[in-house]
Amino acid sequence: MTQSDTPQQTPGERTMIRLDKLTKRYPGQPGAAVEELTLDIPAGSIVVFVGPSGCGKTTTMKLINRLIEPTSGRIHLDGQDVTRIPVHQLRRRIGYAIQQGGLFPHRTVADNIATVPKMLGWDRARITARVDELLEMVGLDPEAYRGRRPGQLSGGQQQRVGVARALAGDPQVMLMDEPFGAIDPLNREALQNEFLRIQARLHKTIVFVTHDIDEAVKMGDRIALFGDGGRVLQYDTPERLLADPADRAVAEFIGAGAAVRRLSLARIGSLAVPGPPVVERAADAQARAAALARAAESGEEYVLVVDEDRRPVAWLATAGARRPGEGPAAGEEVPLLTPMGPGHTLFDALDHMLSSNASAVAVVDGDGRYRGVLGMDAVRTLINSQALHTADGSKLQEV
Structure with missing residues (x-):
């Protein structure tokens, strides 16, 4: 045009x-x-x-x-x-x-x-x-x-x-x-x-x-x-x-790099981010084990740990997160880096994952409470999705 x-x-x-x-x-x-x-x-x-x-x-x-x-x-x-x-x-x-x-x-x-x-x-x-x-x-x-x-x-x-x-x-x-x-x-x-x-x-x-x-x-x-x-x-x-x-x-x-630039137009606050189950920090050993088992069955490497106000505080490693000779043991907590809020973009999320060698980022609402988890696979899908290639100017709405 x-x-x-x-x-x-x-x-x-x-x-x-x-x-x-x-x-x-x-x-x-x-x-x-x-x-x-x-x-x-x-x-x-x-x-x-x-x-x-x-x-x-x-x-x-x-x-x-x-x-x-x-x-x-x-x-x-x-x-x-x-x-x-x-x-x-x-x-x-x-x-x-x-x-x-x-x-x-x-x-x-x-x-x-x-x-x-x-x-x-x-x-x-x-x-x-x-x-x-x-x-x-x-x-x-x-x-x-x-x-x-x-x-x-x-x-x-x-x-x-x-x-x-x-x-x-x-x-x-x-x-x-x-x-x-x-x-x-x-x-x-x-x-x-x-x-x-x-x-x-x-x-x-x-x-x-x-x-x-x-x-x-x-x-x-x-x-x-x-x-x-x-x-x-x-x-x-x-x-x-x-x-x-x-x-x-x-x-x-x-x-x-137009495909990557388009990621800077998609604000996380406008996305329907996947919300896999989380585990509360105060949960007992049985509840943690159950959460880890569910995550392992679905191929997830980590479970997000939240506090009593549903604010992310850490990742909990599953058995799949461990690599030979490296990585945390199953059930071990891993420090949480800065979560992504509504004002961040998909480009910010991708940059965050690449710079911290992480496979996912926690997503929070404007009050810092858990909204979901955005993984590398989801971002990769979005880069190639029809939503990012439409020419009608509409904002991206789903992951």
């Missing part, structure tokens, strides 16, 4: 941003930076612009914010033609977060975050409350950070402040240009997760630019994959983009 034949919205969705045959040409350049781009961005969604350098994704973002003006075409924000909105009013409706935060170095964290609220004429008490609220939201203690300057912060902390500043005026729309691109991989993942948590609460309309397909898949409700000449090659959900690339150019940009 290409831009022209992909359904851009599902029934009932409201369009927040509409790009109508948007074109940008620069004098002296042989081709357009953006050409005839038509796109609907639904309210409350994250739409990721992804593609190689020079493909027009950042130019498109700047056009939305009127940092540059289009050569032709129209941009509508919540039904209004942005060319008819005074620029200063438009930008107060749009939050902007860029790589490395883009903070004013001579201003404190509080003053940086307060930039737009001051422009909007908020009183001091309201601004102070908003600054503290946002610092807490992005995981920074207001008492410790509001008086610091950007030079006293780490890269990740600066980026958190940049996100807080973009949210400060409660904008309808947020534009995020490679916001986590300069952050080391560990902090980058933490910032991505934190931002998704915030978005689940706020439901902002977000245009997010990246060159990283993995980040696009993780962050986006929809992905617009740009090609050369400022054209969108495919505009789709992450599921459909991975399962059904529009053409060879899209498939080449996605690269190898």
Whole structure:
């Protein structure tokens, strides 16, 4: 599916941003930076612009914010033609977060975050409350950070402040240009997760630019994959983009490993995880023996041990878990590594098993109570299942 034949919205969705045959040409350049781009961005969604350098994704973002003006075409924000909105009013409706935060170095964290609220004429008490609220939201203690300057912060902390500043005026729309691109991989993942948590609460309309397909898949409700000449090659959900690339150019940009990437889209909380019997830690020897016998008969190597609140605490090895010269003895307890919760993905589960040399992971609910066990065989089945290969964008529901 290409831009022209992909359904851009599902029934009932409201369009927040509409790009109508948007074109940008620069004098002296042989081709357009953006050409005839038509796109609907639904309210409350994250739409990721992804593609190689020079493909027009950042130019498109700047056009939305009127940092540059289009050569032709129209941009509508919540039904209004942005060319008819005074620029200063438009930008107060749009939050902007860029790589490395883009903070004013001579201003404190509080003053940086307060930039737009001051422009909007908020009183001091309201601004102070908003600054503290946002610092807490992005995981920074207001008492410790509001008086610091950007030079006293780490890269990740600066980026958190940049996100807080973009949210400060409660904008309808947020534009995020490679916001986590300069952050080391560990902090980058933490910032991505934190931002998704915030978005689940706020439901902002977000245009997010990246060159990283993995980040696009993780962050986006929809992905617009740009090609050369400022054209969108495919505009789709992450599921459909991975399962059904529009053409060879899209498939080449996605690269190898699409099946594994799809695992990062399946949240464990949405899955019907198998729930084999468990044994309580307080159970007597007879009950433990019976549980081990049942597990051995079904080919299981371990039985999960839970406490009185049904929280997993350990694995109990069956006779099948022992290898010649190694492994625990039958009936011996084996320490439990971190269980997988609702927010983890199948990719997290697979990574957990491979890194810990385990054949299964315990799955818990939001309160940490036992839901089931996800084994390597189940993940392998899911990688090859029809559910992960469907092109209708539906979420995976069963194991």
